[in-house]
Structure formats: C-alpha cells, structure tokens
Amino acid sequence: MSDNLTLPAQQGSTGASTETLLKVEGLTKHFPIYGGFPIKRKVGAVQAVDNVDLTVGVGESVGLVGESGCGKSTTGRLITRLLEPTGGRIEYAGQDITHAKRKQLAPVRSEIQMIFQDPYSSLNPRQTVGTIIKSPMEVNGIDPAGGREKRVRELLELVGLNPEHYNRFPHEFSGGQRQRIGVARALALNPKLIVADEPVSALDVSIQAQVVNLLQKVQDELGIAFLFIAHDLAVVRHFSQRVAVMYLGKVVEVGDRDSIYNRPRHPYTHALLSAVPEVAMDDETENRERIRLYGDVPSPIMPPSGCRFRTRCWKAQDKCATDEPPLVQISGNRDGHLTACHFPEDPTTESRGEDVVLDPALKALEESAGKD
Amino acid sequence: MPDGRHEPEQAIAGTGMGGTMDLGVDEAEALEKRPGGGGGPGPEGKPRSLWSDAWRDLRRNPVFIVFALVILFLVFISLWPSAITSGSPLTCDLSRAQEGSRSGHPFGFDGQGCDVYTRTVYGARTSVAVGVLATLGVAVLGSVLGALAGFFGGVGDSVLSRITDVFFAIPVVLGGLVLLSVITSNTVWPVIGFIVLLGWPQLSRIARGSVITAKQNDYVQAARALGASNSRLLLRHIAPNAVAPVIVVATIALGTYIALEATLSYLGVGLKPPSVSWGIDISAASPYIRNAPHALLWPSGALAITVLAFIMLGDAVRDALDPKLR
Ligand SMILES: Nc1ncnc2c1ncn2[C@@H]1O[C@H](COP(=O)(O)OP(=O)(O)O)[C@@H](O)[C@H]1O
Ligand code: SF4
Ligand SMILES: [Mg+2]
Numbered sequence: 001m002s003d004n005l006t007l008p009a010q011q012g013s014t015g016a017s018t019e020t021l022l023k024v025e026g027l028t029k030h031f032p033i034y035g036g037f038p039i040k041r042k043v044g045a046v047q048a049v050d051n052v053d054l055t056v057g058v059g060e061s062v063g064l065v066g067e068s069g070c071g072k073s074t075t076g077r078l079i080t081r082l083l084e085p086t087g088g089r090i091e092y093a094g095q096d097i098t099h100a101k102r103k104q105l106a107p108v109r110s111e112i113q114m115i116f117q118d119p120y121s122s123l124n125p126r127q128t129v130g131t132i133i134k135s136p137m138e139v140n141g142i143d144p145a146g147g148r149e150k151r152v153r154e155l156l157e158l159v160g161l162n163p164e165h166y167n168r169f170p171h172e173f174s175g176g177q178r179q180r181i182g183v184a185r186a187l188a189l190n191p192k193l194i195v196a197d198e199p200v201s202a203l204d205v206s207i208q209a210q211v212v213n214l215l216q217k218v219q220d221e222l223g224i225a226f227l228f229i230a231h232d233l234a235v236v237r238h239f240s241q242r243v244a245v246m247y248l249g250k251v252v253e254v255g256d257r258d259s260i261y262n263r264p265r266h267p268y269t270h271a272l273l274s275a276v277p278e279v280a281m282d283d284e285t286e287n288r289e290r291i292r293l294y295g296d297v298p299s300p301i302m303p304p305s306g307c308r309f310r311t312r313c314w315k316a317q318d319k320c321a322t323d324e325p326p327l328v329q330i331s332g333n334r335d336g337h338l339t340a341c342h343f344p345e346d347p348t349t350e351s352r353g354e355d356v357v358l359d360p361a362l363k364a365l366e367e368s369a370g371k372d
Numbered sequence: 373m374p375d376g377r378h379e380p381e382q383a384i385a386g387t388g389m390g391g392t393m394d395l396g397v398d399e400a401e402a403l404e405k406r407p408g409g410g411g412g413p414g415p416e417g418k419p420r421s422l423w424s425d426a427w428r429d430l431r432r433n434p435v436f437i438v439f440a441l442v443i444l445f446l447v448f449i450s451l452w453p454s455a456i457t458s459g460s461p462l463t464c465d466l467s468r469a470q471e472g473s474r475s476g477h478p479f480g481f482d483g484q485g486c487d488v489y490t491r492t493v494y495g496a497r498t499s500v501a502v503g504v505l506a507t508l509g510v511a512v513l514g515s516v517l518g519a520l521a522g523f524f525g526g527v528g529d530s531v532l533s534r535i536t537d538v539f540f541a542i543p544v545v546l547g548g549l550v551l552l553s554v555i556t557s558n559t560v561w562p563v564i565g566f567i568v569l570l571g572w573p574q575l576s577r578i579a580r581g582s583v584i585t586a587k588q589n590d591y592v593q594a595a596r597a598l599g600a601s602n603s604r605l606l607l608r609h610i611a612p613n614a615v616a617p618v619i620v621v622a623t624i625a626l627g628t629y630i631a632l633e634a635t636l637s638y639l640g641v642g643l644k645p646p647s648v649s650w651g652i653d654i655s656a657a658s659p660y661i662r663n664a665p666h667a668l669l670w671p672s673g674a675l676a677i678t679v680l681a682f683i684m685l686g687d688a689v690r691d692a693l694d695p696k697l698r
C-alpha cells in the first residue's frame with residue numbers, strides 16, 4: 001500500500017500546482033426519451049449533463065456539489081465510464097477514455113473506482129464480505145503478496161472493520177459498516193482516483209462524520225484523488241481542496257475551497273452556502289446572509305434559456321434569458337476561481353440587511369402561516 | 373393455467389431483492405459506535421445467507437412441512453408405485469365393474485372393473501412426470517430467454533416481448549385441442565412439449581422483470597466499474613438475486629401444469645388409454661357418477677391435493693424469500 005504513496009496535493013489557492021490526473025472537457029450526457037405509437041422514436045432528451053469542464057489533480061480532492069437532480073451522479077458515472085458520454089472528452093492520465101470499450105479500459109479500471117450512495121444497494125446480498133472485496137482482484141487477475149485472503153483482511157482492518165467478519169453477509173452489517181465495506185472494495189485495487197457519489201448522505205448523521213473521517217484518512221495516507229459528490233456544501237467543507245458547484249447539468253462556479261466558502265460570486269453558491277447550518281468557517285463572521293431557495297430545480301428536459309438558474313435567481317435580468325453566461329474568471333477572483341454569471345454577487349457571505357426570499361407567493365404563505 | 377397466468381407476476385413483484393432491507397440495523401448501528409467500529413454484527417456463529425434464512429423460516433412453517441411431505445410422498449410413489457400396491461393398473465376384471473370398497477381393494481372398482489386404488493397410485497407417475505419435466509423445460513427456456521432480454525434490452529427484448537404477447541393470446545385448452553388432436557403418439561412427450569410451448573412466455577416475463585430489477589442495483593454497477601464481463605455480471609450478481617421469483621412461479625406453475633395434463637387427458641387429446649392418468653380415469657368415471665361415485669372421487673381428490681400441494685409450496689417459498697410481503 002505504501003509503495004504508491006503520493007504526496008497529497010498542496011492546499012493551494014492556485015489549484016494548478018499539481019499534475020492533472022483527470023481532465024474532463026465539454027462532457028455532455030443527454031438521455032433520450034422515447035415515445036409515440038406504434039413505433040417508438042426519440043421525442044426529446046434529458047439534458048442531465050451539459051458541457052461540463054472539470055479537472056482533478058493527482059492526490060487532489062475535489063467536491064462536486066449541487067441540489068439533487070442536477071446531474072452529479074451522471075457526471076460521476078460518466079467519469080467511471082458506467083455511462084457512455086453523448087459528447088465531450090474524458091482524459092485520464094493523459095489517455096483519452098471517452099469512448100473506450102471494456103477491454104481497452106482494463107488498465108484504467110483499477111485506477112478509477114467508485115463509492116456509491118446507497119449502502120444497501122451497493123453490496124450484493126448473496127455474497128460474503130470477503131467475496132465482495134476479493135472480486136476486484138479476481139476480475140483483474142491481481143494476486144497480492146500473501147494472497148487475496150490476506151489482502152481482504154488488511155482492507156477490512158484499514159476501513160475499521162473486524163477482519164474476522166470476512167465471511168459474513170452484508171445484511172448483518174449496519175449502513176455505516178456497509179459503506180466501509182464499499183470503501184474497502186474501492187481500495188482493493190490501489191486506485192488513484194475515487195469517485196464518491198454522496199457516500200454519506202444515506203447514513204445517520206452521527207455516522208456520517210465517521211465515514212467522512214475514514215475517507216479523509218484514506219485520502220491523506222494513500223494519496224488517492226477524490227471526486228466527492230454531495231448535495232450540500234456542509235459535507236465537503238473539510239474534505240475538498242477545490243469545489244465545483246453544479247446546477248441543472250452545468251458547472252456554475254468552481255474554485256479553491258476558500259474562494260467558494262468565503263468569496264463566492266455565483267448567486268446559486270450564495271444560496272447553497274446560506275443553507276449550510278451553522279457554517280463556522282475559521283474566519284467566520286457572526287452575521288451571515290440568509291437566502292432561501294424555494295421550488296425545485298427545473299426539468300432538465302426543457303432547461304431555461306440563457307442562464308439555467310434564472311428562474312430562481314434574484315438578480316436575473318433580460319440578458320440572463322438570452323445569453324448563456326460563460327464560466328470565466330471574474331475580476332477580483334483568484335486564479336482558478338471561475339464563475340458563470342452575468343451579474344455576480346459581491347465576494348462575501350455577510351448578511352445583507354434583509355433576507356432574500358425567492359418565491360413571493362411562498363413567502364406570503366409562510367408569513368400568513370406564521371401569524372396563525 | 374389460463375386464469376392463473378398473470379396473477380403470480382403481480383403477487384411477487386419486487387421479490388428480486390428479497391429481504392435485504394429487513395435488518396437489525398438499530399442493533400448493529402449501536403455496535404458501530406464502539407471505538408474503531410469493529411463491533412461484531414449480530415450474534416456470533418455461522419454467517420447467514422438469505423437462502424439459509426429462508427430455509428430456517430420454511431422449516432418452522434407447518435403449511436410448508438405438510439405440503440412438502442405430500443409432494444415427497446407423491447414423488448416416492450411415482451418412482452416406486454409397487455411399494456404401496458401389488459396390483460397392476462391394467463389388470464381389470466369386467467365382472468367386478470363399479471363394485472365398492474372391499475378388503476384388498478380399498479377404493480373399489482371402476483367402470484371397467486379396474487382397481488381404483490392401483491390406478492390412482494399409478495396415475496401419480498404421469499402427473500408428476502408431466503409436471504416436473506414441463507416445468508423444467510419451461511423454466512430453462514423461459515428464464516434464459518427472459519434473462520437475456522432483460523439484461524441486454526434493445527431490439528431482441530422488444531421482439532421477445534411481442535412474441536410473448538402473441539402466446540398470451542392463445543387460449544390454452546383450445547390450443548391443446550387443436551394441436552394435440554393431430555398427434556398420435558401416446559406418450560407424455562407431446563403433452564410436455566405443448567405445455568413448454570405455451571408456458572415459457574410466463575416464466576420469461578417473470579425472469580425478464582426480475583433481471584431488470586436486479587440489474588439496477590448499484591452492486592451491478594460496482595462490478596461493472598471493476599471491469600467484470602457481462603457473463604460475470606449475469607451469473608454472479610444478477611442471476612442469484614433474480615432467481616427467487618422464477619423458482620416461486622415455477623413451483624406454482626408446476627401444479628397448474630398437472631391440472632392441465634389432466635384436463636387435456638379428460639378431453640381425450642392428452643394421454644389416451646392404455647396410459648394411466650387421473651384425467652383419463654376422471655373422464656371414464658364421469659358417466660357412472662351415480663352408481664360408482666368412488667371411481668370419480670379418488671382420482672379427482674388425488675389431483676386436487678397434488679395441485680394444491682405445489683401451489684401452497686410455492687406460496688410458502690415466496691413468503692420465506694421475501695419477508696416484506698408478510
Ligand atoms: N438513466 C437515466 N435515464 C434518464 N434520465 C436519467 C437517467 N439517469 C439520470 N437521469 C436524469 O438526469 C438528471 C440528473 O440525474 P442525476 O445525475 O442522478 O442527478 P444528481 O445525482 O445530481 O441527483 C435527473 O433529472 C435524472 O432524472
Ligand atoms: S447569469 Fe443572471 S440569472 Fe444567472 S445567476 Fe447570474 S444573475 Fe442570476
Ligand atoms: Mg445522485
């Protein structure tokens with residue numbers, strides 16, 4: 001395990017200080033919708049991921065954050081090549097894997113692994129824990145020194161489970177323990193990149209921190225790069241060196257951790273941040289802005305024109321409906337801090353005197369309910 | 373078969389993931405909070421697979437025990453009928469026609485003067501043979517086609533779905549009357565072939581749905597992400613999690629196939645004399661129902677109990693495999 005130890009990426013504000021491991025350009029996934037009778041044909045598409053650019057450096061941990069339904073899982077599954085991209089390019093360690101077939105992917109497979117959200121559906125209920133953790137080695141014909149059995153025990157120990165439990169079945173474990181088994185399976189091949197798709201959001205709050213700590217430990221000790229997917233900014237706060245914020249299939253803001261948490265520019269990032277309960281960043285002011293986003297993410301089948309966030313944005317103007325804002329570095333932002341917005345917010349999270357409430361009708365409802 | 377076809381599919385929808393959520397999570401979660409999280413889940417001892425859990429449930433279920441014993445008995449007498457009867461089903465004495473029960477002939481005699489007891493015992497062989505062989509054929513053909521269609525999807529899946537629709541539209545008894553009436557062979561094979569021909573679409577539908585459910589589980593994606601081949605995904609991950617509904621429906625179907633064989637034989641297109649079948653005996657006895665009701669009663673009763681036994685067994689197995697349905 002120690003032989004592939006890589007130095008953890010520097011916690012840099014530039015983000016470009018490390019060698020690039022994964023480079024995603026213009027990544028697009030449209031799920032076709034079929035309809036019609038008697039002969040089914042394509043009648044539309046779910047634009048789940050649209051033109052996403054993303055990089056992950058060697059040993060770097062990147063957070064991918066956005067409300068549910070905005071295409072995070074799809075992005076993760078495209079990168080692990082569980083889904084076939086509609087467009088764009090995925091480059092891993094300099095190698096184009098965008099449309100690689102199973103056999104061509106074989107050398108890369110072991111280096112990119114995935115941890116799944118649902119610890120109940122991600123482990124085969126008919127296999128023992130040992131079989132589950134061993135099968136990555138079987139499939140890829142890897143024989144570690146001391147045998148696969150020994151490696152399974154090592155992995156179980158590494159993730160904080162009793163190595164003697166290798167012949168138990170998943171249903172004998174709790175959610176948190178199952179997630180640890182999923183981590184052990186992902187580690188079995190000494191990966192260089194792990195895509196963790198909301199690995200703790202299905203767990204009890206008290207257990208979430210333990211699993212995040214485990215992942216952090218794994219990241220630090222083994223120098224594995226992480227793409228950590230989460231639906232709020234709280235979970236990835238301590239974990240990620242860089243954070244990308246996604247909305248309706250697009251990356252709307254990306255930057256180093258400090259920029260995103262303390263100097264966010266995109267209104268959506270502001271909204272997400274204000275939803276984080278008690279974010280006490282080190283240099284936090286008491287007085288935080290409050291923004292409440294009402295309603296759901298619009299349908300990715302017919303996303304709003306121009307800026308996709310405009311239907312819920314309090315700063316939206318005519319331009320937002322016609323021109324799509326490019327993801328660029330706005331003046332005053334650090335290097336690598338990119339924002340896709342025509343009318344960015346001030347780089348602060350301080351209170352603005354009055355709460356921003358995005359849906360007047362709902363606000364009225366809320367107020368009248370408050371009076372009763 | 374005609375009326376029972378769609379019902380089992382409904383009743384076991386979702387059995388694919390049998391019981392995985394039903395855990396002592398609270399108990400295990402508490403253990404997890406121990407330092408290091410290395411607390412042992414559940415009591416120490418042998419690891420429990422879902423199959424062994426199901427078997428433990430079944431052993432405690434009196435309904436299962438009773439009907440499993442009935443089925444074991446039926447299988448036993450179809451293999452060794454001479455163990456419980458010394459006569460031959462084909463030795464008949466017209467002079468004793470329609471006689472009632474007497475010593476050595478507990479069920480009496482039928483219209484041809486044959487011993488009803490002996491014929492009922494020997495009839496089990498036909499029923500069990502047709503039921504078991506037809507079910508094997510249906511299960512293999514139906515589940516292989518259904519599993520492949522469900523796994524790969526696409527054009528093959530659409531074609532298979534349309535074909536099964538066509539088969540579902542065929543009235544079974546009418547189809548049997550038409551197709552089997554042209555066959556002269558007097559063995560069980562034409563009947564078995566006919567049942568397999570009309571029966572596989574039901575199983576293929578179950579297998580297809582079950583495979584599609586199992587395929588969506590993240591462990592299949594996880595295995596795919598590790599580079600597992602399609603055959604490994606199907607055999608190691610999908611089939612073991614999709615097979616339960618197929619077993620349940622096949623067991624229930626076995627009972628209905630036995631009833632179908634009897635029906636076809638009753639109508640004169642299944643097995644014909646001198647073969648021995650409960651359907652033939654029921655048919656032969658019905659004209660004498662007033663004078664010799666016993667000749668009708670015994671084969672009918674044997675048929676009813678046999679069909680019931682398989683249906684109840686299937687039910688019990690379903691409950692054991694999917695505790696959520698209880
Ligand atoms: N296999 C699929 N077929 C069709 N639509 C899909 C599929 N997978 C995801 N989607 C749609 O794509 C959008 C993004 O989904 P997802 O990537 O799961 O979002 P997230 O993980 O951010 O919650 C959703 O609207 C979802 O309904
Ligand atoms: S581009 Fe316009 S609608 Fe979009 S976030 Fe910026 S201000 Fe809001
Ligand atoms: Mg998701």
